[in-house]
Amino acid sequence: MFLKNCWYVAGWSRDIGQGLVARTILNENIVMYRQSNGSVAVLEDACPHRKLPLSKGRLLGDIVECGYHGLQFDCSGNCILAPTQQRIPPTAKVRVYPAAEKCGFVWVWMGAADKADESEIFDINDYDNPTWGLTEGGTLEIGCHYLWVTDNLLDPSHVAWVHRTSFAAPGTDGTPLKVEAFDDGVVVSRWISDQSLPPYYAPLVQFDGNCDRLQHYEVRTPSTCINRSIFTPSGTGGDAGQLDERAYVMVSYNFMTPIDEDRTTYYWVQHYNTNPDDEAIAKQLNEGAIMAFNEDREILEAVHIGMTQKTTSNLNLGLDAGSMRYRNILDKAIAAEQLE
Ligand code: FES
Ligand SMILES: [Fe+2]
Numbered sequence: 001m002f003l004k005n006c007w008y009v010a011g012w013s014r015d016i017g018q019g020l021v022a023r024t025i026l027n028e029n030i031v032m033y034r035q036s037n038g039s040v041a042v043l044e045d046a047c048p049h050r051k052l053p054l055s056k057g058r059l060l061g062d063i064v065e066c067g068y069h070g071l072q073f074d075c076s077g078n079c080i081l082a083p084t085q086q087r088i089p090p091t092a093k094v095r096v097y098p099a100a101e102k103c104g105f106v107w108v109w110m111g112a113a114d115k116a117d118e119s120e121i122f123d124i125n126d127y128d129n130p131t132w133g134l135t136e137g138g139t140l141e142i143g144c145h146y147l148w149v150t151d152n153l154l155d156p157s158h159v160a161w162v163h164r165t166s167f168a169a170p171g172t173d174g175t176p177l178k179v180e181a182f183d184d185g186v187v188v189s190r191w192i193s194d195q196s197l198p199p200y201y202a203p204l205v206q207f208d209g210n211c212d213r214l215q216h217y218e219v220r221t222p223s224t225c226i227n228r229s230i231f232t233p234s235g236t237g238g239d240a241g242q243l244d245e246r247a248y249v250m251v252s253y254n255f256m257t258p259i260d261e262d263r264t265t266y267y268w269v270q271h272y273n274t275n276p277d278d279e280a281i282a283k284q285l286n287e288g289a290i291m292a293f294n295e296d297r298e299i300l301e302a303v304h305i306g307m308t309q310k311t312t313s314n315l316n317l318g319l320d321a322g323s324m325r326y327r328n329i330l331d332k333a334i335a336a337e338q339l340e
Contacts, residue, residue, distance in 0.1 A: 005111030
């Protein structure tokens with residue numbers, strides 16, 4: 001069961017041009033292309049005749065032609081030509097999905113089209129701020145249910161074991177967690193005081209000595225995960241809300257788009273308050289993220305199999321409090337949507 005009346009990332013703007021791009025989102029097959037006016041069209045990827053994916057056909061300007069018998073559809077989903085007969089069948093239509101672009105991503109609305117509101121698309125704070133750096137970001141298909149990924153992104157503890165050579169540092173294994181719940185999401189966070197820097201961040205932080213470190217793990221419906229990290233010189237009051245001018249802030253934005261119950265497309269980008277024009281740093285950060293997220297992938301794919309095929313019961317730990325709250329909030333939102 002998925003939340004439908006919301007925006008999901010369907011791809012990177014940079015990857016959608018004048019060609020047909022097929023994706024599966026929430027078990028629905030869609031096809032995307034960029035129209036001559038620059039906007040992205042998203043259609044159901046199935047011809048109403050024999051359900052051949054339209055992505056197997058071809059694009060003629062803004063018109064999609066089915067690759068089997070040539071039915072042609074415009075970007076409003078209407079059939080405009082049936083070359084094998086004179087009459088266009090009135091039921092020859094494909095569904096159109098509302099789509100928009102923001103912050104480098106193509107977003108698609110998977111629910112009732114009349115409820116789509118572009119102002120609800122997630123916004124990256126300071127996205128256009130020229131003093132912040134941005135990585136190229138990446139995409140990873142993970143063979144697991146998307147809620148195993150959102151669990152993972154509400155779980156600061158796992159870094160001590162899964163990311164030993166990147167994000168882990170003293171304190172990530174045992175410092176108590178704070179859980180805050182909202183109508184549409186959960187934040188799990190903690191300040192770790194006076195510890196050494198983790199290997200991934202050490203070359204980027206512009207001060208010497210130990211740090212105080214914030215791990216802020218936030219998930220909002222349907223599956224937007226915001227990981228905010230702050231490293232500030234030890235004892236400068238970061239945990240009391242003061243941001244020292246030397247503080248290093250890195251926000252990792254992670255968007256989980258369910259393919260189906262067993263697969264997830266993971267999109268991410270990282271945004272940080274230093275070195276906006278340093279391509280080498282952006283590349284280094286992105287490569288580190290790809291390495292670390294592949295570490296997560298290996299664990300989460302095995303967890304998905306383990307939990308799907310379990311023959312004995314499993315248990316929860318204290319560290320699961322945030323993810324359990326989130327699952328509860330999401331379950332309620334899905335149930336409310338089903339009632340509508
Ligand atoms: S399957 Fe598309 S026209 Fe026949
Ligand atoms: Fe991780």
